[in-house]
Amino acid sequence: MRSIDRDTEFAEFVTAQRPTLLRLARLLTAGDPAYAEDLVQTTLTRLYVHWPRVRRAGNPVGYARTALTHAFVDEQRRAHRRREHLTETPRETTAPATDPDLADVVLGALRGLPPRQRAVVVLRHWLDLDTTETARALGCTTGTVKSQNAKALAHLRATLDLTLEDQR
Template identity: 60%
Template sequence: MRDDERSAEFVAFTRAHRTDLVRTATLLCAGDEAFAEDVVQTTLTRLYLSWSRVRRADSSLAYARRSLTHAFIDEARRAHRRRETTYADPSDALPTEPAAGGTDPELREIVLAALASLGPRQRAVVVLRHWHDLDVAETARILGCSAGTVKSQNARALAHLRGVLGAADHHLILEVS
């Protein structure tokens, strides 16, 4: 394949799927948009360098999501990584996603904080299983682990989220009272 054909295919893929990748990365990064953009750029670089494998895959988007998830986990696990904490305007919707009528900015902030309280692999399981609605087997394939690991990570993550979101809900009820 010639380089200009390869580049044209990659650009077309990026234009078609970048929004999806940014949304997924934003959830994986618990709303940290700068970190999400870094993960997407790392992923796109990796995809470009291995484009011949990507184009042979059954689904280039599935391949990209797998690469994105691995890039996120790699970056999140780096012990030496020191991140600045930035606080975005909580009324902002997820990037490139139109704000839904009646969107509650406080609820959005609570949900993103709850996601942030999960470890990287648990967060990846929750995003893949519940945002992308992937089955256990596909999630396990993407994460490179067993179906049992996906099930246990999902159960632990959901129990944790229920506790965090239940406490936040109780806090909101007390504030309104």
């Protein structure tokens, strides 16, 4: 494949899929927009480098989701994260949720989950992947997905129940 064709094909993929990848990254990072952008950029860079392999796999969107999820889990595992921390909150550029308070509560509850549990919840319940697809994306067994999902949902229920009771 010629380089120009490859670049054009990759640019079309990025144009079509970047918003979806960014939404997924925002959920994985529990609403941290800068960190979500970093994850998407890291993922797209890795995809570009391996684009011929991505194309041969036959499912570039699934490959991208898996790469994004792996980038998130890998970053969470690092002992010393080299991330910048904002000193002031940037202005939000996306449309606000229908209930901003509820969105903050849910993102706060997601933030309380360990990285793999958060990834399982996002893949299973936001992207509606089945346990097999989720296990493949995370590189684990379906049993691990089920147990991580059960633990995560129990934690979310408890956290959300307490938070919503406090607001009443």
